[in-house]
Amino acid sequence: MIRHILAPLAMLALAVQAHAQSPEAVRSFGAQDAAxxxxxxxxxxxxxxxxxxxxxxxxxxxxxxDYEQWGSNDLYATADQACRIGQPSADMLISSAVDxxxxxxxxxxxxxxxxxxxxxxxxxxxxxxxVFGITREPAVLVYNKVLVPASxxxxxxxxxxxxxxxxxxxxxxxxxxxxxxxxxxxxLFAFVDSQQATTFGSLIEAxxxxxxxxxxxxxxxxxxxxxxxYLIAYNVxxxxxxxxxxxxxxxxVVAPEDYTLVLSRAALIPKHAAHANDAGLxxxxxxxxxxxxxxxxxxLIVSLDDPDTAELTLPSGSAVLRQIPLSPVLLxxxxxxxxxxxxxLWRGTFTTE
Amino acid sequence: xxxSVEQPRLxxxxxxxxxxxxxxxxxxxxxxxxxxxxxxxxxxxxxSYDNLLIGAANQIANEITVRGGQVEVDVPVSAxxxxxxxxxxxxxxxxxxxxxxxxTGYDVLAPRxxxxxxxxxxxxxxxxxxxxxRRPFAERSFSGAVEVLVGQTTRAREQLAAQITxxxxxxxxxxxLVMSGLAVFAVRSALQPLRRIEGDIAGRAPNDLTPLSVAVxxxxxxxxxxxxRFMARLDRQVGVMRNLIADAAHQLRxxxxxxxxxxxxxxxxxxPERLRAAIGRIxxxxxxxxxxxxxxxxxxxxxxxxxxxxxERVDLRTVAIRTLxxxxxxxxxxxxxxxxxxxxxxxxxxxxxxxxVEASKNLVVNALRYGQAPVVLxxxxxxxxxxxxxxxAGRGIPAARLPxxxxxxxxxxxxxxxxxxxxxxxxxxxAAAHKGRLSLSHPASGGFEAAIELTAIxxxxxxx
Numbered sequence: 001m002i003r004h005i006l007a008p009l010a011m012l013a014l015a016v017q018a019h020a021q022s023p024e025a026v027r028s029f030g031a032q033d034a035a036x037x038x039x040x041x042x043x044x045x046x047x048x049x050x051x052x053x054x055x056x057x058x059x060x061x062x063x064x065x066d067y068e069q070w071g072s073n074d075l076y077a078t079a080d081q082a083c084r085i086g087q088p089s090a091d092m093l094i095s096s097a098v099d100x101x102x103x104x105x106x107x108x109x110x111x112x113x114x115x116x117x118x119x120x121x122x123x124x125x126x127x128x129x130x131v132f133g134i135t136r137e138p139a140v141l142v143y144n145k146v147l148v149p150a151s152x153x154x155x156x157x158x159x160x161x162x163x164x165x166x167x168x169x170x171x172x173x174x175x176x177x178x179x180x181x182x183x184x185x186x187x188l189f190a191f192v193d194s195q196q197a198t199t200f201g202s203l204i205e206a207x208x209x210x211x212x213x214x215x216x217x218x219x220x221x222x223x224x225x226x227x228x229x230y231l232i233a234y235n236v237x238x239x240x241x242x243x244x245x246x247x248x249x250x251x252x253v254v255a256p257e258d259y260t261l262v263l264s265r266a267a268l269i270p271k272h273a274a275h276a277n278d279a280g281l282x283x284x285x286x287x288x289x290x291x292x293x294x295x296x297x298x299x300l301i302v303s304l305d306d307p308d309t310a311e312l313t314l315p316s317g318s319a320v321l322r323q324i325p326l327s328p329v330l331l332x333x334x335x336x337x338x339x340x341x342x343x344x345l346w347r348g349t350f351t352t353e
Numbered sequence: 354x355x356x357s358v359e360q361p362r363l364x365x366x367x368x369x370x371x372x373x374x375x376x377x378x379x380x381x382x383x384x385x386x387x388x389x390x391x392x393x394x395x396x397x398x399x400x401s402y403d404n405l406l407i408g409a410a411n412q413i414a415n416e417i418t419v420r421g422g423q424v425e426v427d428v429p430v431s432a433x434x435x436x437x438x439x440x441x442x443x444x445x446x447x448x449x450x451x452x453x454x455x456x457t458g459y460d461v462l463a464p465r466x467x468x469x470x471x472x473x474x475x476x477x478x479x480x481x482x483x484x485x486x487r488r489p490f491a492e493r494s495f496s497g498a499v500e501v502l503v504g505q506t507t508r509a510r511e512q513l514a515a516q517i518t519x520x521x522x523x524x525x526x527x528x529x530l531v532m533s534g535l536a537v538f539a540v541r542s543a544l545q546p547l548r549r550i551e552g553d554i555a556g557r558a559p560n561d562l563t564p565l566s567v568a569v570x571x572x573x574x575x576x577x578x579x580x581x582r583f584m585a586r587l588d589r590q591v592g593v594m595r596n597l598i599a600d601a602a603h604q605l606r607x608x609x610x611x612x613x614x615x616x617x618x619x620x621x622x623x624x625p626e627r628l629r630a631a632i633g634r635i636x637x638x639x640x641x642x643x644x645x646x647x648x649x650x651x652x653x654x655x656x657x658x659x660x661x662x663x664x665e666r667v668d669l670r671t672v673a674i675r676t677l678x679x680x681x682x683x684x685x686x687x688x689x690x691x692x693x694x695x696x697x698x699x700x701x702x703x704x705x706x707x708x709x710v711e712a713s714k715n716l717v718v719n720a721l722r723y724g725q726a727p728v729v730l731x732x733x734x735x736x737x738x739x740x741x742x743x744x745x746a747g748r749g750i751p752a753a754r755l756p757x758x759x760x761x762x763x764x765x766x767x768x769x770x771x772x773x774x775x776x777x778x779x780x781x782x783x784a785a786a787h788k789g790r791l792s793l794s795h796p797a798s799g800g801f802e803a804a805i806e807l808t809a810i811x812x813x814x815x816x817x
Contacts, residue, residue, distance in 0.1 A: 105443070106444060127441070195430055327440075328436065329434055329437055331444060332429070332432075335457050336457045338427060
C-alpha cells in the first residue's frame with residue numbers, strides 16, 4: 001500500500017537544507033481588524049502583487065491578506081513538507097515555478113476548486129481544477145539601448161548567437177541569464193527551451209564560449225543591464241522588464257521572434273489550507289475581470305494578441321507564442337537524473353557570479 | 354323474447370400477454386445489456402489506458418543506458434506527453450536498479466517480484482494503475498534487470514468507461530424502443546386475422562351460414578376450419594328442420610282436409626247406417642293420420658339424433674334382432690312374419706343403435722306393407738361394407754318412383770300417408786348421418802332388396 005509520496009528532489013532537498021526556510025518579505029493588506037485572515041505565499045515581488053491584493057481587500061473589506069514573498073524553491077519545499085505532515089501552511093500558493101506547482105498537485109498536495117471562473121480557463125491554464133494559471137508573462141530579451149547600437153539589437157535567439165560568435169566579441173562576458181541552480185523559474189525556462197528547439201544547444205554553446213553570466217533573480221539582472229554591467233539579458237520575465245522599462249528608458253524589451261515562451265503564474269490551494277473557501281474567493285477574484293485588470297496594470301498580464309495594446313512588438317500572429325502548459329509533462333524536468341544531467345551541462349558552460 | 358347472449362368469459366387479452374412477455378424479455382435483456390455494457394466499458398477503457406501506461410514505461414526503458422558501470426535514465430518528455438492523453442490524471446514513475454536501489458522517480462512505487470505487467474494500488478484517496486516493465490542488461494560492466502514502473506490515477510479511464518457504458522446504454526435503449534414499436538406492430542398484425550374473422554361474421558345476414566372465406570394464417574386456419582364445420586352442421590340441421598316443416602305441412606294438410614270434409618259430411622248425415630259408415634271412414638282416416646304424425650315426429654327425432662348422437666360400436670345383428678322385436682306386426686295386419694338371416698360372427702360398425710333400429714324398422718314395415726312374403730331381414734359383411742338388408746319377393750318400388758341418388762324422398766311428389774316415401778327419407782337421412790348409403794336393388798335371385806350399407810369395423814382391429 002502506498003501511503004505517501006516520500007521522494008523529494010534530491011538536489012532540491014540539498015539546496016533547501018542549505019537555506020533557512022523563511023519568507024524574503026512580508027506585508028499585510030486590508031484592515032487589521034477584519035474578520036477573516038488569509039495567508040498567501042508567492043514568488044511575485046510585493047511591489048508588483050501588492051496593488052492586486054489591495055484591490056481584493058477593497059472589494060472584500062472583511063478580509064485581511066498576509067502576503068509572504070518567497071523564493072520559488074523554498075516555497076515548494078515548505079509546501080511539500082507541510083503537505084507530508086498534514087499541517088496547514090498558507091491558504092494559497094502562487095509561484096512562477098509552475099513545474100513545482102504541478103509537482104505539488106501531482107503529489108496530491110492541492111485541493112480542487114471549481115467555479116465559473118475556473119471553468120472558463122483554457123486547458124493549459126487549469127490542471128485537474130487544482131492548479132490555475134492566473135497571469136500571462138512572456139520570457140523576453142532585454143538590452144541596453146544606449147550601449148547596444150540599433151543595428152546590433154537582437155530580435156531573436158539567432159541574433160544573440162550571431163552577436164556572441166565572433167572571437168573577441170564585445171558582448172563576451174556581458175550577457176546574463178538566470179542561474180538555473182538557484183532560480184526555479186530560470187530552470188523552468190531553460191528546460192522548456194531545451195524542449196522547444198535545437199537553437200538551445202547552439203545558444204548554450206555560445207554562452208559558454210563567450211563567458212556569459214548566470215546570476216540570480218530578475219531584479220539583479222535587469223539592474224545590471226540598466227547600469228551597463230550587462231549589455232543583454234536572456235529569458236528575463238517580461239513583467240519585471242516592462243515595469244522597469246517605464247522608469248529606465250535605456251532598457252529595451254524584445255519578445256524573441258523565433259518563439260516566445262509565455263508563463264502563467266500558477267496558483268493553488270494547499271490540501272491542508274486553513275481557509276480553503278476564502279482562498280477560493282481570492283482565486284475567483286484573481287481570475288475575474290477586475291482581478292485581471294489589476295494584474296494587467298502591474299504587467300503581470302502582458303497583452304500579446306491585440307496589436308493595438310501590445311506592449312511588445314511581435315512579428316506576426318501568435319504562432320510564435322509558446323504557452324507553458326500546466327501539465328504533468330513538466331514533471332520530466334524535475335526528474336532527479338534528468339535535472340542532474342541538465343545542471344551538469346549548465347555548470348560546465350557557465351561562470352556563475 | 355330472445356334469450357340474452359352470454360358474454361364469453363374473458364381472460365387476459367393476447368395483447369396484454371404478449372406485451373407482458375415482451376416487457377419481461379426487454380427487462381431481462383436490458384439488464385443483461387447494461388451489465389455487458391458496463392463490463393465492456395470498463396475493459397475497453399482499462400485496455401486503452403493500459404496501453405498508454407505500457408507505452409510510456411517502454412519509452413522510459415528505452416532511454417536507460419549503462420555508462421561506466423552506472424545506469425543512467427534520461428526520462429523522455431514523449432513518455433509524459435503520452436500519459437498526458439489522460440489529461441486529469443496524476444503520474445508516478447520509478448526506475449530501480451537490480452539491487453533494488455531507486456535510480457530516479459518516486460520511491461512510493463515499489464517493484465513487484467511477480468511477472469504481472471499491471472497491478473492496481475491505492476495512493477492517498479485515489480486509485481492508481483501501475484505498469485511494470487523489465488529491461489535486462491548484460492554488459493561487461495553491468496548485468497541485471499532494471500525495473501521501470503509507471504503509474505497513473507484512474508480518472509480518465511473511469512470517465513471513458515462511464516462514457517462507453519452511457520453510449521452503449523443509449524444505443525440499447527433506442528434499440529429497445531424500436532423493438533418495442535416493432536413488437537406492437539407485430540402483435541397487431543398477428544391478431545389482424547382474428548379481427549377479420551370477427552368482421553366477417555359480424556357483417557353477415559342472420560341466416561348466412563356459408564363457410565368463412567377470409568384469408569388467414571395457418572395458425573388460425575384450424576379455428577376457421579372448425580368454425581366452418583360447425584356452421585355446416587348448423588346449416589344442415591337448419592335445412593333438415595326446414596324440410597321437415599315443409600314435409601309436415603305438405604303431408605298433413607291433405608289428410609286433415611279430407612278428414613274435415615268427411616266429418617262435415619257425417620254431420621249432415623241423417624241415415625244412421627250411412628252415418629256409421631262415415632264414422633268408420635273417419636276413424637280409419639284418423640288412424641292413418643296419427644301414424645303419419647308419428648312418422649313425422651320419428652323422422653324429426655331420428656334426423657336430429659343422427660346428426661348429433663355420438664356414434665358407438667354396434668353389432669348389426671343386435672340391430673336386426675331389436676328391429677324385429679319392435680315391429681308391430683298386428684297393426685300391419687298382413688300376418689306375414691319377417692325371417693332373420695344372421696351370420697355367426699358379429700358384424701361391427703360405428704353407429705347410433707336407436708337410429709339404425711328405427712331406420713331398419715321403416716324398411717321392414719315397408720316390405721311388410723307393400724312387398725310379398727317371404728320378408729327376410731339379413732345382416733352381412735362383405736369386405737369393408739357391413740350391410741343390414743330387407744328382401745321380399747315383391748316388385749319393390751316402381752323404377753319411376755325411385756329417386757335419383759342423393760335426392761330427397763317425398764319431395765313435392767305428394768306422397769300419401771301410406772306411401773313409403775317418408776319412411777325411405779328417414780332411412781336415407783340415417784344412412785347419410787352414418788356416412789353410409791341406402792341401397793335399393795332387384796337382386797338376380799328375384800324380388801326387391803333395400804339395404805343400409807355402412808363401413809364395417811375390421812375384424813383384425815377388433816380389440817375389445
